[in-house]
Amino acid sequence: MQKQTVAFSKDSSNLFFHILTRCNLSCTHCYINREQHGANTLDIDTIRDWLALFSKKAAQTNVIFLGGEPTLHPDLHLAVKSAKGLGFKSITIDTNGYLFHDILDKICCDDIDFLSFSLDGATRHTNDAIRGEGTYDTVMEGIQKARARNFSCSMIYTVSDQNIHELELMPDIVRGLDIDRFFIQVIGIRGKSSKTDGKLQVSKETWLNIIPGVAETIAAQGIIVTYPKVFLDEDETFQCAGHVADNYFVFPNGRVYQCPVCEDFPLHSYEIKHNKLVATPKINEKDLFDLTIPEGCVMNKMIQPQNLAYNESGDPEHKIACCMLKEEISI
Numbered sequence: 001m002q003k004q005t006v007a008f009s010k011d012s013s014n015l016f017f018h019i020l021t022r023c024n025l026s027c028t029h030c031y032i033n034r035e036q037h038g039a040n041t042l043d044i045d046t047i048r049d050w051l052a053l054f055s056k057k058a059a060q061t062n063v064i065f066l067g068g069e070p071t072l073h074p075d076l077h078l079a080v081k082s083a084k085g086l087g088f089k090s091i092t093i094d095t096n097g098y099l100f101h102d103i104l105d106k107i108c109c110d111d112i113d114f115l116s117f118s119l120d121g122a123t124r125h126t127n128d129a130i131r132g133e134g135t136y137d138t139v140m141e142g143i144q145k146a147r148a149r150n151f152s153c154s155m156i157y158t159v160s161d162q163n164i165h166e167l168e169l170m171p172d173i174v175r176g177l178d179i180d181r182f183f184i185q186v187i188g189i190r191g192k193s194s195k196t197d198g199k200l201q202v203s204k205e206t207w208l209n210i211i212p213g214v215a216e217t218i219a220a221q222g223i224i225v226t227y228p229k230v231f232l233d234e235d236e237t238f239q240c241a242g243h244v245a246d247n248y249f250v251f252p253n254g255r256v257y258q259c260p261v262c263e264d265f266p267l268h269s270y271e272i273k274h275n276k277l278v279a280t281p282k283i284n285e286k287d288l289f290d291l292t293i294p295e296g297c298v299m300n301k302m303i304q305p306q307n308l309a310y311n312e313s314g315d316p317e318h319k320i321a322c323c324m325l326k327e328e329i330s331i
């Protein structure tokens with residue numbers, strides 16, 4: 001079993017491209033905030049222009065098409081082919097499983113690297129309570145259809161206190177699905193989750209008791225498992241990805257963030273204006289990346305401090321890692 005912390009690097013970039021914010025579902029933890037991200041759908045010419053803005057480093061940039069639900073975009077297949085033509089390092093579509101507009105008929109398995117399906121419970125009861133009636137079965141059918149056409153598939157499980165109790169059932173669920181990767185994500189307190197007063201977050205003790213063990217059990221099946229570090233060990237150095245990595249979270253209203261935790265606020269570093277990437281004036285997220293605090297991530301302390309704990313002297317008991325720092329386990 002190999003376990004490694006995936007180091008941040010300026011040599012590798014990720015372009016999280018929200019081509020629309022519309023969705024057929026209404027998940028209870030949805031992070032999309034249309035007031036901040038726009039409600040428009042980008043037309044295919046604009047998608048091509050915006051992909052081109054990031055194509056200078058195409059060979060080292062992973063493109064992830066997102067929404068909303070990206071398969072609701074009638075021209076997603078053309079967007080995929082444009083990204084492929086521009087030579088991006090990898091192309092992924094994140095989907096809720098509904099696979100609208102016959103997307104599997106319009107692209108082939110060589111056009112993309114992964115179709116990534118979201119499932120937030122090991123049982124219909126729990127998943128459908130979070131994601132909506134029928135979504136569990138739709139994801140399972142979607143994976144079967146995609147695998148029948150040789151698409152490489154992955155699964156994303158967003159952990160909160162609503163579903164962590166079922167994570168230990170997931171190794172049995174994924175057995176036989178023939179997926180290549182399993183991503184555990186931590187709930188972010190933004191979008192709809194920000195209305196819950198942080199109660200969705202799980203404690204450090206619960207996280208460490210459950211997540212690494214489940215990750216290893218799934219990895220033992222030959223699936224690469226990735227999960228966020230969240231809590232730094234004492235001997236680990238804190239790094240903010242805003243400084244040491246190249247991540248771009250692009251929204252259809254033209255906002256471009258470098259930190260997903262900032263997405264509920266007009267703190268974006270860049271804006272796409274007239275098809276040019278323009279730096280925004282102060283104060284923006286970059287000014288926050290520069291702050292050093294004993295708790296680690298500044299945005300975590302400002303937005304979702306419920307996962308912090310302090311000793312009697314008032315010092316933090318642990319540092320919170322950058323939300324983009326991941327552990328990866330494989331055999």
Ligand code: SF4
Pocket residue numbers: 023024025026027029030031032067068069096
């Ligand atoms: S599928 Fe994604 S975009 Fe749609 S409601 Fe759920 S979390 Fe939001």
Ligand code: SF4
Pocket residue numbers: 239240241242258259260261262288289296297298299300321322323324
């Ligand atoms: S999550 Fe925190 S550490 Fe990571 S980029 Fe954002 S502000 Fe920086």
